[in-house]
Amino acid sequence: MNPSRSTRWRRLGATVAAAAAIALTVAGCSGGGGSSGSGTALTIANVGGATWTCGFNPFNPAVFQQAIGFVYEPLIYQNTLKNSAPTPMLATKSEWSSDFKTLTFTIRKGVKWSDGKPFSADDVAFTFNLLKKNKGLDLQAIWSSGLQSVETSGSDQVVMKFASPAEPYFYYIADQTPIVPKHIWTTGKAASNPVNFANQKPIGTGPYTMTNCTPQNIQYQANPDFWKGAPAVKTVNYPSYTDNSPANQDLATGKAQWGSVHPLDRQVLRGARQGPQPLLAAARGEREPGVQPQAPRLRQPRGAAGDRLRREPRQRVEGR
DSSP states (O other), rough: OHHHHHHHHHHHHHHHHHHHHHHHHHHHGGGGGGTTTTOOHHHOOBOOSOOOOOOOOOTTTTGGGGGTTTBBBEEEETTTTTTTEESSSEEEEEEEEESSOOEEEOSSSBOOOSSSSSSOOOHHHHHHHHHHOOOOGGTOOOOGTTTTEEEEEEEEEEEEEEOOOGGGIIIIIIIIEEEHHOOOOOOHHHHHHHTOOOOOOOOOOOOEEEEEEEEEEEEEOOOTTTOOOOOOEEEEEEEEEEEEHHHHHHHHTHHHHHHEOEEEEEEGGGGGGSOOOOEEEEOOOOSSSOOOOOOOOOOSSSSSSTOOOOOOOOSSOOOO
């Protein structure tokens, strides 16, 4: 692999992993789990340094942090902090051919887009071919990896063929590529100029829908039709912080319950344990999440910012 391309891929991959970590943490507890956090709201304190543009194109590196994980999902999630342990998402299974030139995904049945339309293998094949036709969307350079074709097979499979053995690219294909709805991206501005498509009303399969956006705050609501069951945390607010101080203060007082804190700023949180205990994401430079939450009660994040991406191949992945 070209060294400059490898560096770019790792940088993009880390950003995508950080974006997904937020949503995966919040959505980790489904409505059927009986969590004590059921019906609560959660506020994220994540300093972005700018106000929101209210665009949600998952292939735009300037805004995809607000889209991936919350609204859009990959085929298979790989936890790079746990030896690339796979979690089936929109695909229930993946399998390589013996020469590692053909990769077949079995697509999850019964999934709906947030507008009620059925999700299918056709959406998956469409997404990858959309990246082929519009190189500006192919952030992971998937079509430069020797990928030759992506087609559906039967009603629930997608088959990818490569020019040479392609195991090392599995992570970028399965984990780092969000799937978008064909019926949305083949009409209007999404079809005419997908690279610059703002996507202000995103339609996805993820645990949340974006219900309101202003430059100061994005509000997400639990998707009642999410394939794993509606998340217990019903409302997520994502304020735009342009400076560390207000974000740290909100975490310290409990106004915000999820965020990342620089090691040098941790003293801000001392003494804040009297009220609602904030959940600290992986602090910059750390590789594991910091504090397990108490209120609302959420599961441990399945990914974290700052993780070192490992491209450990998986020949076969199966799950429910």
